[in-house]
Amino acid sequence: MIDSARLPLVELTRNGLYLPDAELYLDARSAPGTVFVSHAHADHCSVASRILCTPETAALHSARRGARDAVELRFGERLRMGDATVTLQSAGHALGSAMIVADGPRGRVAYTGDYKLRPNPFSPPVEIPRCDTLVMECTFGEPRYRFPGDVELLAQLFAFVDETRALGATPVLLAYALGKGQEMLYHLTAAGYDVVLHGAIANMCQLHETLGYTFPGPGRWSRYRKGDIGDRVLITTPSTRKTAMVQKLEAKRIVYLTGWAYHPGAFNIYKDCDLVLPISDHADFDELVRTAVESGASRIYTVHGMPGFSAHLRSMGIDAEHLAEHPNTATDGGEDEPPDGAGAGSGEGTAPGAQLGLGL
Numbered sequence: 001m002i003d004s005a006r007l008p009l010v011e012l013t014r015n016g017l018y019l020p021d022a023e024l025y026l027d028a029r030s031a032p033g034t035v036f037v038s039h040a041h042a043d044h045c046s047v048a049s050r051i052l053c054t055p056e057t058a059a060l061h062s063a064r065r066g067a068r069d070a071v072e073l074r075f076g077e078r079l080r081m082g083d084a085t086v087t088l089q090s091a092g093h094a095l096g097s098a099m100i101v102a103d104g105p106r107g108r109v110a111y112t113g114d115y116k117l118r119p120n121p122f123s124p125p126v127e128i129p130r131c132d133t134l135v136m137e138c139t140f141g142e143p144r145y146r147f148p149g150d151v152e153l154l155a156q157l158f159a160f161v162d163e164t165r166a167l168g169a170t171p172v173l174l175a176y177a178l179g180k181g182q183e184m185l186y187h188l189t190a191a192g193y194d195v196v197l198h199g200a201i202a203n204m205c206q207l208h209e210t211l212g213y214t215f216p217g218p219g220r221w222s223r224y225r226k227g228d229i230g231d232r233v234l235i236t237t238p239s240t241r242k243t244a245m246v247q248k249l250e251a252k253r254i255v256y257l258t259g260w261a262y263h264p265g266a267f268n269i270y271k272d273c274d275l276v277l278p279i280s281d282h283a284d285f286d287e288l289v290r291t292a293v294e295s296g297a298s299r300i301y302t303v304h305g306m307p308g309f310s311a312h313l314r315s316m317g318i319d320a321e322h323l324a325e326h327p328n329t330a331t332d333g334g335e336d337e338p339p340d341g342a343g344a345g346s347g348e349g350t351a352p353g354a355q356l357g358l359g360l
């Protein structure tokens with residue numbers, strides 16, 4: 001007879017991570033039951049027939065990947081699932097992004113999804129979940145990925161924009177369509193810059209506004225129309241930097257916004273850019289360590305990132321294990337992915353840390 005009290009609070013099934021007490025899959029691309037979708041980036045969207053997420057993620061998921069039967073749960077609301085009670089809390093990664101906490105008869109388990117502790121204008125402040133077992137992402141789980149503060153990074157970004165405009169050129173910012181694109185627009189318009197957006201980013205911004213999340217003035221934004229940028233700032237997606245839209249701009253300077261700026265190969269990987277700034281929507285190394293420690297968890301599983309991070313936690317006396325590749329490997333080129341040239345695939349097997357042998 002199986003002693004269920006000894007079964008783990010988290011299982012890795014062929015459909016991905018599973019919480020047996022809550023009968024819930026975590027960010028699974030497909031699964032026979034209900035899937036918790038932490039946020040609406042493509043590598044977390046699901047084709048399962050039933051999903052659990054915040055109302056904002058449900059709307060974004062519907063716009064990006066088609067409507068699903070969605071159980072919508074607001075931050076702090078409680079829902080009975082199986083033998084557990086689940087709540088969602090802010091993850092600070094993008095609009096609607098959430099961590100999940102499941103309280104069951106055998107203890108409390110939390111899953112972070114992608115997150116950051118630094119402020120996001122479209123997310124409530126993030127609190128580190130206290131729990132017995134923690135499942136956490138570790139995208140930037142190496143010590144080289146310690147990012148400067150937002151004030152310093154935005155000052156550098158604004159200086160780049162000002163210098164570029166003083167040269168009579170167009171500042172081109174490369175940022176992902178959901179999350180960083182809106183964060184950058186928010187800060188630029190608040191600082192008085194007028195901005196033109198690539199259509200994919202503009203679509204997401206319109207949806208933000210429909211959901212009640214607006215962008216401050218005095219700067220204004222509009223959708224890109226050919227030949228109509230003027231002296232405004234252009235925000236476009238990284239995948240467009242080789243297209244005519246960017247290439248045919250007569251005078252331009254390009255800044256790539258990514259935490260992979262600190263990748264040892266960044267100089268070559270981003271050599272077509274004038275600047276790479278480590279503006280990220282993920283936790284940096286220190287935030288990851290802080291999360292592990294302050295969660296109070298007696299057992300930690302790391303996913304979505306660098307296997308060496310779990311070894312670092314073990315060196316700190318924390319019971320940690322890296323779970324093998326997450327099955328949900330679709331990507332929209334988000335920051336979860338190592339940069340070009342650092343491994344073409346997704347998942348932990350190709351993360352830069354695996355190749356560099358940093359010996360955490």
Ligand SMILES: [Zn+2]
Nearest residue numbers: 041114334336
């Ligand atoms: Zn993400």
